[in-house]
Amino acid sequence: MSEGRIPSRASANGLDKVVAAETALSSVDGEAGRLVIAGYDLEELVATHDFEAATALLWRVAGREPAPSADSLRAQLGEARVMAFRLVPHLLASTKGLTVTEGLRAGLALLSDDGDLAPEIRAVGAVPVFVAALCRREKGEPAVAPVPHHGHAADFLRMLRGEPASAAEIDALNAYLVTVTDHGMNASTFTARVIASTRAGMISSVVGALCALKGPLHGGAPGPVLDMLDAIGTRDNIAPWLKREIAKGERLMGFGHRVYKVRDPRADVFNKAVTLLTNGNERVLFARDVERGALAALREAKPDQRLDTNMEYYTAVLLEALGIPRSAVTAVFCLSRVAGWTAHVMEQERVGRLIRPQSVYVGEWPNDEAAA
Ligand code: CMC
Numbered sequence: 001m002s003e004g005r006i007p008s009r010a011s012a013n014g015l016d017k018v019v020a021a022e023t024a025l026s027s028v029d030g031e032a033g034r035l036v037i038a039g040y041d042l043e044e045l046v047a048t049h050d051f052e053a054a055t056a057l058l059w060r061v062a063g064r065e066p067a068p069s070a071d072s073l074r075a076q077l078g079e080a081r082v083m084a085f086r087l088v089p090h091l092l093a094s095t096k097g098l099t100v101t102e103g104l105r106a107g108l109a110l111l112s113d114d115g116d117l118a119p120e121i122r123a124v125g126a127v128p129v130f131v132a133a134l135c136r137r138e139k140g141e142p143a144v145a146p147v148p149h150h151g152h153a154a155d156f157l158r159m160l161r162g163e164p165a166s167a168a169e170i171d172a173l174n175a176y177l178v179t180v181t182d183h184g185m186n187a188s189t190f191t192a193r194v195i196a197s198t199r200a201g202m203i204s205s206v207v208g209a210l211c212a213l214k215g216p217l218h219g220g221a222p223g224p225v226l227d228m229l230d231a232i233g234t235r236d237n238i239a240p241w242l243k244r245e246i247a248k249g250e251r252l253m254g255f256g257h258r259v260y261k262v263r264d265p266r267a268d269v270f271n272k273a274v275t276l277l278t279n280g281n282e283r284v285l286f287a288r289d290v291e292r293g294a295l296a297a298l299r300e301a302k303p304d305q306r307l308d309t310n311m312e313y314y315t316a317v318l319l320e321a322l323g324i325p326r327s328a329v330t331a332v333f334c335l336s337r338v339a340g341w342t343a344h345v346m347e348q349e350r351v352g353r354l355i356r357p358q359s360v361y362v363g364e365w366p367n368d369e370a371a372a
Helices: 009-013 042-048 051-061 070-085 088-094 100-109 119-138 152-161 167-179 187-197 202-213 222-232 235-247 265-278 282-301 311-321 326-351 367-371
Strands: 026-029 034-037
Touching (some): 034 042, 034 265, 042 167, 051 070, 051 167, 070 119, 070 152, 088 100, 088 119, 100 119, 100 202, 119 152, 119 202, 119 326, 152 167, 167 326, 187 202, 187 326, 202 326, 222 235, 222 311, 265 282, 282 311, 311 326
C-alpha cells in the first residue's frame, strides 16, 4: 500500500486485513467460525491432546530442533517448574502490591536468556508456578512447590489450591489450555513476532507479548465479564442493565471480535466444558441468559455490526467454576498462550527478517514546505 492511500483511518490504525506473517500454526476463519490449530480442527485437537501434547505439536510445526514429544516435554516442563520455584521468594519480595498479571510480568522478566533448559521451556514452565504463588500471596498463603512428574494442568491447580484437583477439573483446565494455545495474528502474538524479529530473544518476546495480552480488548476481558454478571445480578435486571450500558457507550465484555463475525468456536468448547464440570449449575444457566440478552441488545442497538459471543465470555464462567480467582484470569490465559507465542517466535526467527512497517505522516509540515 503506498503512503497516503489507505482505506480508512480506523482500519489503517488497526491493520485490519493486513497479512503480517505466514504461519503454519493456526488459521482463523472469521466468517465460518472455524479455528484450525497445526492441522487439527479445534474440537478434534481438544479431544485428542492435553496441554503438553498440544505444545509439542506447535513446536514441531514451528520447526523446533530437537522436535519434542509430548512425554519428553512433560518431563522438561516439570524440571522447569522446579527451577522457577527457586525464583518465587525473590518474585514475591519484589512485587508487593502488584496485581497477579503485573507480578507475572515481573516474574517472566526475571528469567535469563541463557540456561541449561531452552528458554521456551523455562518460560512455559515458569508461568503456572508464578501465577499460583502470586494468587496464594493474595490470600496470605505460602507458595506450594511443584511436583515435576505431574501434568502441567494438574500441577498448576495443586500449586494454586494446596491440594490435588479432581480428574474432571484437570480435564476441564486442559480443554481450556489446549483451546487457547494459538489464535492467528492476535495482538500479543504479533507483539511477540515483532520483538523476535529484532533478535531480542525468546524471553523478551514473551514478556512483551504478556504486556499486550493484559489489555481488556485482548486478554483482560474475563474479569469484567464476571463483574458484569454480578452487577446484573437477577434475571429481571438483564435487559434494562444491558440497554443502559450500551446507551452509555460502554462495550459489553465477551462480545465482538475483530476477525470472528459469527460465534467464536472457542466459546462453544468452554460452554461444553463448564457444563460438564458443573452439571449446568445456576451460574452457568444465568450466564447463558445474560448471553442471550446481550446478543439481542447488541442486535437492536447496533444492527449494522456483526457482534457475537467471543471466547472470553465462557472463559470467565469456566475459570470461575475451576476456582481460579478473578484477579488471575488473564495470567491463566498466558499459561496457555505462552505455548503459541514461543512457537511463533521460533517461526519468526527462522524467517529472520526485521518487521518494520511504515506510517503515514498526518502532522504539521515546516512552514516553508506548507506554503510551497
Ligand atoms: N459491545 C458493544 N459494542 C461493541 C462491542 C461490544 N463488545 N464490540 C464492538 N462494538 C461496537 C463498537 O462500539 C463499534 O460501534 P460504533 O461503530 O457504533 O461505534 C463497532 O462495534 C465496531 O467496533 P470496533 O472497535 O471497530 O471493532 P473491533 O474490531 O476493533 O473490536 C474488539 C474488536 C474485541 C476490540 C471489540 O469487539 C470489543 O471491545 N469487545 C469487548 C472486549 C472483549 O470482549 N475483548 C475480548 C476479545 S476476544 C479475545 C481475543 O481473541 O483476544
